[in-house]
Amino acid sequence: MDRTTVLSAARLATLVEGFARTPSYAGLATAITLLVGDGRIPAGSRLPSERELGAALGLSRATVTRAYATLVEQRCAEARRGAGTFVRVPAGRARAHDRALMPRPGDHDAIDLGCAATSAPGELAAAYAEAAAQMPAHLGGHGYFPAGLPGLQAAIAAAYDARGLPTDPAQVMVTPGALAAAAVVARAFSGPGERVAVESPAYPNAVDALRHTGARLVELPVDPGGWDLDAVGAVLRRARPRLAYLVPDFQNPTGHLMDDAAREEYAAHLRASGTVPVVDEAHQALALDGQTMPRPFAAYASDAVSIGSASKSFWGGLRLGWIRAPHAAVDRLTRARVTSDLGAPVLEQLVLERLLAGGPVLPGHLARLREQRDTLAAALARELPEWRFRLPGGGLALWCELPAPLGTALVAEAERRGVILTPGPVFAAAGGLDRFVRIPWTRPVAELEEAVRRVAAAWAVVRGSTGAAIGGAPRARVVVA
Numbered sequence: 001m002d003r004t005t006v007l008s009a010a011r012l013a014t015l016v017e018g019f020a021r022t023p024s025y026a027g028l029a030t031a032i033t034l035l036v037g038d039g040r041i042p043a044g045s046r047l048p049s050e051r052e053l054g055a056a057l058g059l060s061r062a063t064v065t066r067a068y069a070t071l072v073e074q075r076c077a078e079a080r081r082g083a084g085t086f087v088r089v090p091a092g093r094a095r096a097h098d099r100a101l102m103p104r105p106g107d108h109d110a111i112d113l114g115c116a117a118t119s120a121p122g123e124l125a126a127a128y129a130e131a132a133a134q135m136p137a138h139l140g141g142h143g144y145f146p147a148g149l150p151g152l153q154a155a156i157a158a159a160y161d162a163r164g165l166p167t168d169p170a171q172v173m174v175t176p177g178a179l180a181a182a183a184v185v186a187r188a189f190s191g192p193g194e195r196v197a198v199e200s201p202a203y204p205n206a207v208d209a210l211r212h213t214g215a216r217l218v219e220l221p222v223d224p225g226g227w228d229l230d231a232v233g234a235v236l237r238r239a240r241p242r243l244a245y246l247v248p249d250f251q252n253p254t255g256h257l258m259d260d261a262a263r264e265e266y267a268a269h270l271r272a273s274g275t276v277p278v279v280d281e282a283h284q285a286l287a288l289d290g291q292t293m294p295r296p297f298a299a300y301a302s303d304a305v306s307i308g309s310a311s312k313s314f315w316g317g318l319r320l321g322w323i324r325a326p327h328a329a330v331d332r333l334t335r336a337r338v339t340s341d342l343g344a345p346v347l348e349q350l351v352l353e354r355l356l357a358g359g360p361v362l363p364g365h366l367a368r369l370r371e372q373r374d375t376l377a378a379a380l381a382r383e384l385p386e387w388r389f390r391l392p393g394g395g396l397a398l399w400c401e402l403p404a405p406l407g408t409a410l411v412a413e414a415e416r417r418g419v420i421l422t423p424g425p426v427f428a429a430a431g432g433l434d435r436f437v438r439i440p441w442t443r444p445v446a447e448l449e450e451a452v453r454r455v456a457a458a459w460a461v462v463r464g465s466t467g468a469a470i471g472g473a474p475r476a477r478v479v480v481a
């Protein structure tokens with residue numbers, strides 16, 4: 001997926017066929033942007049020379065040069081001296097990489113909906129004070145706990161027991177967040193050339209953690225309507241990957257929740273292909289409608305390695321997550337873990353242990369998220385009636401489908417108006433999905449209302465500038481690699 005694709009002039013001429021010629025340079029630039037957004041030109045591809053494309057399209061070389069310059073200006077392409085022009089997914093100032101979510105430092109001028117995380121619930125300050133009072137008891141020791149503070153391991157194990165998955169504290173390893181947990185699992189069980197299946201769309205940083213082991217990624221489709229288990233089964237039978245990274249609980253970014261029957265069927269497909277599920281449950285505690293949650297995926301797949309996080313249920317600043325694994329996998333995970341760190345901070349572990357004693361999530365936190373979700377959904381329905389989204393029963397974000405693959409262009413325009421968002425392609429392992437943007441409901445209601453007003457104004461601009469393309473634009477597809 002990472003190799004540079006070289007597009008021939010003939011191929012590009014076929015792809016842009018029928019582009020608007022009013023004027024030609026602008027129509028050509030728009031057509032190329034839409035193709036990149038839709039995934040039909042992979043990001044990073046080298047465009048043909050101006051002369052060759054001009055000849056293939058019956059345009060002057062100067063017109064193609066102007067189209068390429070427009071793409072560069074709009075940050076949809078990059079000109080490299082002596083090497084050519086390369087298309088890219090435009091990145092705003094907040095995104096250092098095209099496909100990683102990069103939390104930004106606080107910016108009081110912008111409404112940051114790029115990072116799906118809330119401020120700390122009020123109870124956190126007291127939990128920190130109480131934990132600080134417990135610290136003297138720990139200061140006489142070395143403070144290194146590669147598996148986690150025993151009290152916290154026990155509290156996490158008890159939370160799995162309560163969800164119907166009996167767990168021994170020795171099966172739990174505390175990590176500095178769920179992303180670090182995913183990186184440990186990737187290092188322990190994957191390597192160069194190994195096949196690893198990842199959902200698409202999916203949380204991109206975990207996908208990158210898997211990719212960085214040198215694994216060959218295979219996409220498991222998650223459709224706007226949910227998991228297509230027949231398609232999943234077909235991919236697993238064909239690729240027989242070693243690992244599969246799944247987010248069955250309020251999937252990021254779609255918000256889907258996999259029901260018990262689907263978990264059972266999914267687990268059977270994985271067993272048949274000899275694939276170990278890596279189940280990211282970062283959003284599991286965020287059920288907003290009082291619903292009974294399905295049993296943990298690992299209850300259906302005894303070899304599953306589960307990942308959890310304190311970031312979404314309590315606060316990202318705790319920087320705590322965990323791995324729950326079968327006993328047989330713990331030693332291997334511990335050896336993989338100590339190559340990067342030797343344990344999470346003691347103070348934060350004490351804080352989390354205290355918080356978990358009161359339950360997996362604070363009731364006030366859920367109430368706040370519910371109100372914010374409903375406010376965001378109502379504002380979008382009112383201001384942007386041509387968009388479509390499903391209202392998830394939990395999690396942190398709406399996955400919005402636009403009437404055309406303009407997500408990247410919209411995000412750039414919204415950023416100019418002080419709203420930071422993430423476009424669909426960031427969540428697509430192999431490109432595409434520019435028909436989508438993710439909008440988290442993680443800010444206070446007044447900010448969400450204001451953000452939607454600004455996004456609606458940005459949409460009017462983006463839609464207006466490409467109005468001709470909207471009707472005929474092809475639908476985004478979730479590509480099974």
Ligand SMILES: Cc1ncc(COP(=O)(O)O)c(C=O)c1O
Nearest residue numbers: 177178179203252282309311321
């Ligand atoms: C599915 C998923 N996994 C992991 C993480 C990262 O969690 P942590 O802050 O615990 O590293 C996130 C954060 O957005 C997420 O959505």
